[in-house]
Amino acid sequence: MELMNGRPENVEGRLQREIRTYDLLDSLGIEYKRTDHERTDTMEACNEVDKILEVVICKNLFLCNRQKTSFYLLMMPGDKKFKTKELSAQINSSRLSFAGPEDMLKYLDIEPGSVSIMGLMNDKEHEVQLLIDEDVLKDEFIGCHPCVNTSSLKMRTDDVIKKFLPAVGHQYMTVHLVGED
Numbered sequence: 464m465e466l467m468n469g470r471p472e473n474v475e476g477r478l479q480r481e482i483r484t485y486d487l488l489d490s491l492g493i494e495y496k497r498t499d500h501e502r503t504d505t506m507e508a509c510n511e512v513d514k515i516l517e518v519v520i521c522k523n524l525f526l527c528n529r530q531k532t533s534f535y536l537l538m539m540p541g542d543k544k545f546k547t548k549e550l551s552a553q554i555n556s557s558r559l560s561f562a563g564p565e566d567m568l569k570y571l572d573i574e575p576g577s578v579s580i581m582g583l584m585n586d587k588e589h590e591v592q593l594l595i596d597e598d599v600l601k602d603e604f605i606g607c608h609p610c611v612n613t614s615s616l617k618m619r620t621d622d623v624i625k626k627f628l629p630a631v632g633h634q635y636m637t638v639h640l641v642g643e644d
Contacts, residue, residue, distance in 0.1 A: 464498045464515045466617075471497070477611075480572050484581045484609035488618075491626045496617040497609070502576065510541070513606065516617040520606035521599055523578040525567050525591075526550075529558035534570055538580060538605075539596040539640055546640075553638050554594065572610065579608040580623065581616075584631045593628070593635040600624070600637065 470485035471477065488495055498515045513519050524537040524545060533556055539545065547559045567573050570590050571582030583593065599605065605620045618627075628635065 464500050464512065466515055467497050469495065469497065471499070480585070480610040481614065484584070487584055487630070488616075488627070491622075491630050493618055493622045493626055497614055499614050502612050512615045513541075516604075516606050516615060518604040518606040518617045519602070520608075520615060521580075523580065523607070525562045525571070525573075525578050526559050527562040527566065528556050529560065531562070531566070534562055534566065534591045535559070535594050536571070536578070536580065536583065536591050537594045537596070537638070538599050540598050543596065543598070543640055549640055550594070550638060554592075554636065577608050577610060577612040579610060580605070580627070581607060581610050583628070583633045585610075586631070586633070589632055591633075593633055594638050595635045596640045597637050598640075 470489065474482050496516065498512060500512055519541055521538045522541045526535040526537060527533060537550065551557050551559050564575050567575060567578060570586050572585035573579065573582040580593065583591065600620060602620055604617050605623050606615060606617050608614065609616055
């Protein structure tokens with residue numbers, strides 16, 4: 464793995480959703496570093512990527528209520544444990560569960576293992592509520608996938624909050640997750 468500035472020079476063989484991510488970030492003037500790697504399906508694999516990016520990649524969870532009428536994208540530190548009860552109380556939504564692959568594709572144009580804040584650019588109807596753990600907002604940089612889990616990005620948190628989110632028409636709610644037993 465190698466750390467590079469910006470988009471790949473050759474986009475041959477890359478998925479359109481990944482290329483659209485680079486197009487949007489470039490159009491917004493958001494600087495980012497990128498590394499390409501094998502699929503990252505576990506937090507352990509993400510930890511290896513973290514070392515290259517010198518940032519902690521967020522744990523991104525795509526959640527829904529039992530009726531599947533409300534969808535949430537939760538960004539939290541990878542080392543925190545997720546407890547539905549803790550989050551449910553803060554967002555007034557009981558019976559939270561993980562949304563299925565079909566919902567990820569429908570709302571974020573993302574497949575399992577690739578969930579990322581970048582997917583919000585594909586949520587044109589603003590069906591997904593972004594929830595960000597307060598500890599993520601304290602970091603200078605955010606690490607995430609460009610809608611595929613074979614590349615990872617490092618960007619300034621400030622750019623994501625002040626440039627990316629307004630451009631895609633999304634706001635966020637700050638949550639406080641303790642994540643302890």
